Amino acid sequence: MKRSKRPVIVCRCEEITEDEVRRAIKRGYYSLEEIKRVLRTGMGHCGGRGCLKIIARLIEEETGIPVAKQRFPCSRPPLKPLALGLLASYKYEEKNG
Amino acid sequence: MKKRTADAIVIGGGIIGAATGYYLAKQGLKVILLERNFPCAGSTGRCIGGIRAQFTHDLTIRVMLKSIKMFMELDSELGEDIEWYAGGYLFLAFDEERKKSFLQAIEIQRRYGLKVDFISPDECARIVPGLNQEGLLGGAWCPTDGQANPFKVTYGYLKGMERLGSKVITDSEVKRINIQGDKVVSVVTQTGDEFYAPVVLNAAGPWAEGVAQLAGVFLPVKPDRHEALVTEAVERCLEPMLVDYRSDGCYFVQHYKTGHFIGCYTPVPIVPGDRIDASDEFITEMPRRMVRLLPKLASVKVLRQWAGSYEMSPDGNPICGRTPVEGFYVAAGMSGHGFMFGPALGYLMAELITTGKSSIDISEFRLDRSFAKAEAMK
Numbered sequence: 278m279k280r281s282k283r284p285v286i287v288c289r290c291e292e293i294t295e296d297e298v299r300r301a302i303k304r305g306y307y308s309l310e311e312i313k314r315v316l317r318t319g320m321g322h323c324g325g326r327g328c329l330k331i332i333a334r335l336i337e338e339e340t341g342i343p344v345a346k347q348r349f350p351c352s353r354p355p356l357k358p359l360a361l362g363l364l365a366s367y368k369y370e371e372k373n374g
Numbered sequence: 375m376k377k378r379t380a381d382a383i384v385i386g387g388g389i390i391g392a393a394t395g396y397y398l399a400k401q402g403l404k405v406i407l408l409e410r411n412f413p414c415a416g417s418t419g420r421c422i423g424g425i426r427a428q429f430t431h432d433l434t435i436r437v438m439l440k441s442i443k444m445f446m447e448l449d450s451e452l453g454e455d456i457e458w459y460a461g462g463y464l465f466l467a468f469d470e471e472r473k474k475s476f477l478q479a480i481e482i483q484r485r486y487g488l489k490v491d492f493i494s495p496d497e498c499a500r501i502v503p504g505l506n507q508e509g510l511l512g513g514a515w516c517p518t519d520g521q522a523n524p525f526k527v528t529y530g531y532l533k534g535m536e537r538l539g540s541k542v543i544t545d546s547e548v549k550r551i552n553i554q555g556d557k558v559v560s561v562v563t564q565t566g567d568e569f570y571a572p573v574v575l576n577a578a579g580p581w582a583e584g585v586a587q588l589a590g591v592f593l594p595v596k597p598d599r600h601e602a603l604v605t606e607a608v609e610r611c612l613e614p615m616l617v618d619y620r621s622d623g624c625y626f627v628q629h630y631k632t633g634h635f636i637g638c639y640t641p642v643p644i645v646p647g648d649r650i651d652a653s654d655e656f657i658t659e660m661p662r663r664m665v666r667l668l669p670k671l672a673s674v675k676v677l678r679q680w681a682g683s684y685e686m687s688p689d690g691n692p693i694c695g696r697t698p699v700e701g702f703y704v705a706a707g708m709s710g711h712g713f714m715f716g717p718a719l720g721y722l723m724a725e726l727i728t729t730g731k732s733s734i735d736i737s738e739f740r741l742d743r744s745f746a747k748a749e750a751m752k
Binding site for chain 1: 412413414415419525526529533536604605606632652657658661662664665666671672673674675676677678679680
């Protein structure tokens with residue numbers, strides 16, 4: 278199938294394109310963890326839910342390392358972005374005290 | 375099982391190992407850097423990227439002045455945008471004792487030409503619009519301090535090493551250090567591969583004590599847990615790193631390019647060990663402290679929290695130099711400042727290793743010192 282000439286966004290939060298990911302892999306960043314560190318993929322609002330699997334497939338295509346053998350970055354709380362003011366109003370000690 | 379030889383082996387792919395490896399390679403040495411996980415998987419990749427010369431120990435100030443000069447030139451040195459930005463550091467004083475200690479520190483810092491002043495609460499609020507001045511007595515302000523991207527700097531050094539013909543090997547954990555007589559000979563990784571070199575540098579950060587033990591060397595470096603968070607990117611509204619040293623204080627900065635706020639605090643009491651799980655306490659406490667200082671942040675959303683290790687030495691200063699085993703060097707115990715020390719200490723360690731002495735004498739950081747004079751601006 279012929280590829281579209283328009284840039285394909287693989288990480289919507291950080292607006293990272295397929296080309297940028299492929300270029301990073303070609304520069305020697307072979308893992309999701311490293312690509313996350315150089316391109317910020319997975320560091321945005323979705324925490325990697327949208328992009329990591331796509332990038333894992335790109336790594337497999339470029340390097341031959343199967344998706345199943347790749348190490349996925351761990352998910353970080355909060356699962357959904359929460360306002361500082363809201364978090365600040367939560368009395369941790371009273372609830373757990 | 376492979377056998378390989380090099381001029382020097384560096385253990386640890388964080389900033390200290392990467393910078394030292396790079397400057398050794400630049401001096402013409404063939405270096406093999408062994409990282410047990412992936413580069414920046416330890417403390418460097420978890421730090422918030424602050425860089426400052428506001429310290430109280432003479433040597434630390436001198437090292438940091440050199441480091442800042444190097445950060446300013448790293449883009450061209452490494453061919454990489456390392457995102458250096460001189461947004462300054464503002465240390466806030468909320469009691470007379472803290473104010474006094476800042477004034478004393480400023481006196482020392484000025485001796486080395488650092489542009490640093492104690493400024494009034496109003497001046498603090500001019501630098502940080504929206505700052506809550508309640509109880510504020512003023513702040514120690516240095517505009518030449520700044521921030522940079524720890525990933526970009528570390529990867530920049532590692533790529534630079536490789537360009538110079540040296541090697542970076544990931545997923546390689548050193549399990550044995552072989553010594554003959556009192557000289558280091560080789561290291562063996564978990565795969566059984568053996569790497570021979572007359573020089574081995576321990577730059578293993580929070581795990582440096584264990585690596586030193588492999589060579590029979592006692593290294594007093596203990597990790598403790600520090601947590602951090604990052605917010606969504608918003609319009610630029612904070613220039614400096616803001617440091618609140620109260621026991622329920624915090625420090626944070628806004629990334630100058632992306633607009634994310636990133637910050638952390640030192641827990642009281644400290645949380646020893648290399649566990650780096652994230653706590654519920656932090657994700658409620660840190661926002662409270664941030665919003666107290668800068669109320670306008672209340673609507674900014676937290677994206678993520680994580681934790682990392684500070685690798686503490688007994689006095690809060692680095693441990694750098696020779697060990698009782700010939701050829702076995704250490705650069706560890708950065709006590710939360712490894713990223714900012716990185717360029718200078720990497721450069722000075724490379725000089726020490728190749729010529730026997732460094733252009734700034736770092737012997738005060740030697741392993742066999744007394745550890746009595748603690749750093750006050752930890």
